[in-house]
Amino acid sequence: xxxxxxxxxASGRGSNFRVVAEHVLGGNIHGKLGILISNKKDAQxxxxxxxxxxxxxxxxxxDFRDRDEYDRELIRLLREYKTxxxxxxxxxxxxxxxxxxxxxHRIINIHPALLPSFPGTHxxxxxxxxxxxxxxxxxxxxxEGTDTGPIIMQAAVPVLENDTIExxxxxxxxxxxxxxxxxVRLFCDEKLEVKGRVVRIKK
Numbered sequence: 001x002x003x004x005x006x007x008x009x010a011s012g013r014g015s016n017f018r019v020v021a022e023h024v025l026g027g028n029i030h031g032k033l034g035i036l037i038s039n040k041k042d043a044q045x046x047x048x049x050x051x052x053x054x055x056x057x058x059x060x061x062x063d064f065r066d067r068d069e070y071d072r073e074l075i076r077l078l079r080e081y082k083t084x085x086x087x088x089x090x091x092x093x094x095x096x097x098x099x100x101x102x103x104x105h106r107i108i109n110i111h112p113a114l115l116p117s118f119p120g121t122h123x124x125x126x127x128x129x130x131x132x133x134x135x136x137x138x139x140x141x142x143x144e145g146t147d148t149g150p151i152i153m154q155a156a157v158p159v160l161e162n163d164t165i166e167x168x169x170x171x172x173x174x175x176x177x178x179x180x181x182x183x184v185r186l187f188c189d190e191k192l193e194v195k196g197r198v199v200r201i202k203k
Contacts (some may be wrong), residue, residue: 001030001189001190003030003031003032003188004030004031004032004084004085004187004188005031005032005033005034005081005082005083005084005085006020006024006029006031006032006033006034006083006084006085006087006184006188007033007034007035007036007037007078007081007083007085007086007087008020008021008034008035008036008037008045008049008086008087008088008089009036009037009038009039009074009086009087009088009089009091009093010036010037010038010043010045010046010088010089010090010091011038011039011040011043011045011090011091011092011093012040012043012044012045012090012092013043013044013045013090014036014043014044014045014048014049014089014090015090015173015177016087016089016090016110016176016177016180017036017045017048017049017087017089017090018048019177019180019181020087020089020180020181020184021033021048021049021052021054023181023184023185024184025052028181028185029181029184029185029188030185030188030189031084031085031184031188033052033053033054034054034078034081034082034083035049035054035055035056035057035077035078035081035083036048036049036054036055036056036057037056037057037058037059037074037077037078038056038057038058038059039058039059039060039061039091039092039093040058040092041058041060043058045089045090046058055081057077059073059074059077061093067094067096068096068098071095071096071098071099072098074099075098075099075102075103078103079102083103084106084188085106085107085108085184085187085188086103086106086107086108087107087108087109087180087184088107088108088109088110088142089110089180091109092121094146095107095142097144100142100143100144105141105150105194106141107141107142108139108140108141108142108152108180108183108184108187109139109140109141109142109147109149110137110138110139110176110179110180110183111123111137111138111139111140111147112124112135112137112169112172112173112176113126113127113135113136113137113138113172114134114135114136114137114138114154114156115138115140115147115148115151115154116147116148117132118130118135119146119147119148120146120147124165124168124169124172125165127159127168128159128163128165128168132159133158133159134156134157134158134159135156135157135158135159135168135172136154136155136156136157136172136175137154137155137157137172137175137176137179138151138153138154138179139151139152139153139154139179139180139183140152141194141199150194150196150197150198150199151199152183152186152192152199152201153179153182153183154179155175155178155179157171157172157175186201190202
């Protein structure tokens with residue numbers, strides 16, 4: 001089985017990107033690093049990618065007429081570098097149907113809540129303020145909706161007495177750093193099968 005090329009979209013510091021890249025470089029994921037693209041010029045993930053020996057691209061949304069044109073440029077870059085899997089690692093921009101269609105069931109996102117509860121931004125804060133007793137994180141394939149794609153893995157994180165949003169978020173992030181690399185590993189090992197909404201993990 002050939003190694004899959006794993007590329008990344010990121011908007012911020014890139015902690016999830018870093019963890020996945022380290023697993024790839026360490027041989028825990030049967031893949032190779034592709035490129036990283038950011039929509040933010042000052043994203044720390046860009047510098048991190050260069051440290052990993054990757055090509056890193058800042059693609060400015062202001063240079064494009066609309067979201068479709070912007071995403072077509074991302075598709076062009078990702079295909080140029082023969083990307084098999086796109087990992088959205090803290091990418092704070094909604095992908096268009098144009099992008100989703102080009103990489104159907106080949107875009108993995110990690111979300112800091114137990115979907116389908118609390119989709120969208122500030123999920124930890126949403127869950128905390130709602131008063132849930134258990135939160136967590138979810139890895140899923142991105143589809144045309146907001147955090148509505150087929151679920152790959154989930155991890156539960158209890159909300160503690162006298163908890164804070166910061167404390168809960170830190171514990172969820174720890175699980176994200178476990179779940180996302182494992183989801184990428186399963187993809188690269190060709191262990192994920194999507195049937196409708198259901199993702200089956202093959203033995």
